[in-house]
Amino acid sequence: MTVDDQQLAAAAATGDSEAFSALLARHYDRVFGLAFRMTGQRAEAEDLTQDICAALPDKMAHYQPSARFSTWLYRVVVNAAHDRRRRAATRSKAASGWGDWEVDRQAAIADTNTQLDWLTRAMRALPDDLRDTLALILDDVTHADAAEILGVSPGTVSWRVSEAKKHLRALKQQEDAS
Numbered sequence: 001m002t003v004d005d006q007q008l009a010a011a012a013a014t015g016d017s018e019a020f021s022a023l024l025a026r027h028y029d030r031v032f033g034l035a036f037r038m039t040g041q042r043a044e045a046e047d048l049t050q051d052i053c054a055a056l057p058d059k060m061a062h063y064q065p066s067a068r069f070s071t072w073l074y075r076v077v078v079n080a081a082h083d084r085r086r087r088a089a090t091r092s093k094a095a096s097g098w099g100d101w102e103v104d105r106q107a108a109i110a111d112t113n114t115q116l117d118w119l120t121r122a123m124r125a126l127p128d129d130l131r132d133t134l135a136l137i138l139d140d141v142t143h144a145d146a147a148e149i150l151g152v153s154p155g156t157v158s159w160r161v162s163e164a165k166k167h168l169r170a171l172k173q174q175e176d177a178s
Contacts, residue, residue: 027069125167130167
């Protein structure tokens with residue numbers, strides 16, 4: 001006597017592993033075939049079929065005996081394929097912006113490095129006292145601390161920073177004019 005899918009599904013929904021195995025044996029090729037037609041790639045269809053088979057025991061609890069089992073199972077396959085496509089599209093969309101972001105980030109880094117290289121070269125042209133003061137201030141040392149380190153007044157530090165900026169501005173204008 002052959003047991004129909006509805007009877008096997010009802011038994012599998014209650015945890016009968018033999019009924020579940022019998023259903024899987026009957027329908028595995030159909031599940032794989034539909035997965036293959038939906039994905040168009042053998043490896044993708046194999047992965048999808050494996051995912052469906054792994055999730056099927058939990059899904060069996062939601063099976064309604066009023067529906068044909070094969071119809072219900074095909075719906076499970078279609079939903080799983082759609083979910084996989086949505087996840088892939090989301091990952092692709094999220095990843096696509098990273099390329100532009102990385103290009104912009106690399107351009108900003110290059111620009112910053114160019115500016116730092118110019119500043120390093122330009123600072124060599126400053127008198128020692130202005131260069132030393134500016135180097136401290138660029139390292140986020142306060143004017144008061146720079147004054148203490150250099151043995152001058154805070155007002156002198158401020159004056160030296162102002163003079164250094166004037167020299168650098170003049171140098172930049174001279175380079176831009178050339």
